[in-house]
Amino acid sequence: MKSLSRIVIYLCLIFLFVLSNYSYAQVGTANQYEHAVVVSAEKHASQVGKQILRQGGNAVDAAVAVQFALAVTLPRAGNIGGGGFMVIHLADGTDRTLDFREQAPLKAGPDMYIRDGEYVPKLSREGALAAGVPGVVDGMVEALEEYGNLSLAETIQPAIELARKGYPLSYAQAEVLNEYDGVLQKYAGSTRYFVPSDTTQDWQEGDLFQQTDLAQTLQRIATDGREGFYEGKTADLIVAEMQENGGLISHKDLKNYKSVWREPVKASMNGYDLHIMPPPSSGSIAISQILDMLRPYDLQEMGFNSAKYVHTVTETMRRAFADRAHFLGDPDFVDIPQKKLLSDSYNEERMQSFSWDKASSSDDVGHGNIPFRYESPETTHYSVVDEHGNAVSVTTTLNGNFGSKVAVSGAGFFLNNEMDDFTAKPGEPNMFGLIQGKANAIEPQKRMLSSMSPAIVTQNDSVRMVLGAAGGPRIITATLHNFLNMAVFEMSPQQAISAPRFHHQWMPDKLFYEKFGLSPDTRAILNDKGHILDPSGGLGRAHTIFIDAKGMKFGAADPRGDGAARGY
Template sequence: MKKILFVLTIIVTAGTLMASNPINLYGRDAEGRNGVVAAAKPEASQVGVAILEMGGNAVDAAIATAFALGVLEPNASGIGGGGFMIIRLADMDDAVVIDFRETAPGATSPSFFNLDENNRPINYESTVGGKAIGVPGEVAGLLYALEHYGTLSREQVIKPAIDWAKKGIPVTTNLFSIINDNYEKIMMMENGADIYLKYGGIPYEIGETIVLNDLANTLELIAEKGKDAFYTGEIAEKIVAEVQKRGGVMTLEDLSNYEVKIRKPVCGSYRDYTILSVPPASSGGTHVIELLNIMENFDLESLGDNTAETLHIWSEAMKLVFADRAKYMADTDFAEVPLEGLTSKDYAKLLADKIDMNRPIESVEAGDPWQFESGSTTHLSVMDKEGNMVAITKSINYFFGSGVVVPGTGILLNNHMDDFVKTPGSVNSVEPGKRPLSSMSPTLVLDPEGRPYMTIGAPGATRIITTVAQTISNIIDHGMTVQQAILAPRVFRSQSGPFYIEGRISINAYNKLIQMGHEISIRNDYDPYFGGVHAVLFNRDIGILFGGADPRRDGQAVAF
């Protein structure tokens, strides 16, 4: 099989530093007076809007869209994975977070993975095969939300996903490249190769369709019998048999004992806008708020968008946030996490004071939030004219997850065990029943009067945190529309390593950042590395909902 190579060409112009990768930027946003769904596939967004048009509420639309995404974008999410959801309906006093993150099987331990001398898992066992698989939570989480907050039946919301699985999903340019990039993983296990490759191991071409009959049958059974169809009985037996065949330790008890967690959102503010997001086992919401709290100490509007000064502040704030994430974040059912301190304005001020406006911080260590205590993934956003808001981020982790497909079911299983620290002694080490740390950040924003304003989220691993925060800042600080904010160039910096920037960053800003001492790595113009934001914003003054979708994925907003 001949590998497909993508050559990156760097072009320098008078205004911008560009890494060329042609991409369709147009027609991805939408506006309407009744409701908007923004998701990573146009067909999935259309599914959600059709549910709204037939009288379903925002939760019904979100659940239908989520099931459809698992079919239409099987490389990124599905019923073999898990995620987080935040819901705030118009008649609810408080938002609710539904945590359907995967859990570690009962037979695991802090020394679960076999490591080499550099503490790296041998034979990639944390990312490929049975040991990489956490107990899936998606079916339980989506159906819990439907039963408690939706109005339609399982059959009604799952039927569009079943129809797409039977009809066949279109192979887009994006899916084509992802299949080719993950060709070896798909070929490693025959069940996945039989589905996602043609006879003889040949990849599907752009414009062809991939039919998912086994997955359609599984979804039909879930629609008929509910979550028990997945967590007990024949499907559960097939899951356990395949996981153990591939070297894992999951049991029928692990599946039958899986529980959805209902949590209170983490809450913060940014320039008088309220930010509501997800708590641990996701680190995302907490650190989105921490990052925005740090940025609030600087006049970004005056400093300007895409300037060296603004980008420098983002870089330094990100380093500080990721130092805290590495030290403190874990599943709060297993570890004590200083959530109040991490989201404190006073703590953020201390961190902001560490930023030197003339040069990067050379060595970054975690701060002390305790003193402020007083006691590859997908995303969809839904909002309607009544102010009902739902944001869901869900994942099987890396593209095509663990590579394990359960025979006769079409279920592609996650590799979220890789999100644990592989060695003992960390707050995020492996423990039975524990949820691995995540960066997923489905987020709701309320306006200064406390009214529904925006739903937002993204895939992208740790870049989720920074991408969501940058997009919120683009709208609030720089007055961008939701689609302009999504299209704007993105940057990312972890606790160490280079400062990653998209190629459209101003050449003048680039040169000045180099002079300041930044080590810079240039990515493509619109690079999937930085995730794919899908958001809906309500402009109350004119009574119109605006949906934004990301060209870095196959995103599309649909409205009515």
């Protein structure tokens, strides 16, 4: 019997080995294209990007078209009622970043979510008072005017058609609409557009989803540019929604909104140069610090997701997120010590307390010596490369699923709940557990801190990777993992994006890991070191492009979501 048991165990191990290798072979093949590629969170939007590239548009044209298409086909996250960031690398070597993050309304203030001395979290997370001034439309128009080849009308027309004619709901799209049915019914516009007319019925996979009011809103933008959104009928509808539901956004807020061009933050590792969205994106500083702290260590020798590797990377994450909480905010309002934070000497000093044998305590780590809250995972990221060598990386968000849950009556789109990304009360966690400080306090016209981290990676001045992710603070670590997997462990793009991830954000003091992503013996070693392990669902959703030395383009969509790559 003992001999038979050993045989059964042996056969099971062989089966698991074969299955494991088969799975890696499956995830190892990304969509491969010779000329151009688009990767986004939704197949219709990716197809729109490909269509625009085919008709003579460049990467910026395609990115703008994808954004407007996502506003139709991914209403929980794709949007015209939120904001985001864009990183551009042109074939001539130009690197630019565009900040179209939302702003606090003019009437906003640091105590707007305090009632009787207590922070009331729901006020910054649901309802019209949670909404910041949207930046997406201005950002898309600005990027197109600066670097696009096609007209705004040409890039927005596919989205108008998708809204007017409709598209069949996927299983996941129907499920998420049904999941949020109860809260959406609290608001007239949300009920009108996103709840079945027979409220006793659920959305079903394959249902035709038409949005005629949204089509008209998009048409006004196509005809009148930014004025078609920030002034005129659409602006009137937004302000009316504010007045009806106790929000603060005014006509003056809308008319005065302006996206901002900023210089990218640059980092390097293993011969690659990263160009990352700067603050108010916190990802650029955090990723750069982590890479700098990791520089002295041989990660490849440690081995992918070994206990030694996870412990070392986790300790750098812990320190970078502690600095994030204390120092970072809107650079137009806060003096960020960026040069110091990115210096080799500072990050070497941050690792002086690192121990191979024991996890640090987040209470003891704190921020560095220089003279948290919960960001929603419902962002969306997309990447574009055209046949001329131009690349665009874009991340946008409404913050929570369906943002504030308030859809603008007569206009057909959701408003964000990005005000929750401010520090509503110092020391209080936001809806994602992140602790933040006074640098991110609410002020009129200030932009809230974000974890969105679009990035473009070059090697010898040629684009090699277009990176970014969705997932609140896990965006930062998902983007980091994706880069390290390719740059250090030489994974294929699809392997890199599919590989299990882990995440630490300083507070709460937990090491999150994807279920089955760490072996039992690895978990035991990490437990012995004092790490508090917390199994989690998918840690971020990334959409990546990799370009090899021959110029072949690989588009990889994260298997944790419904994303798709399209190209030619």
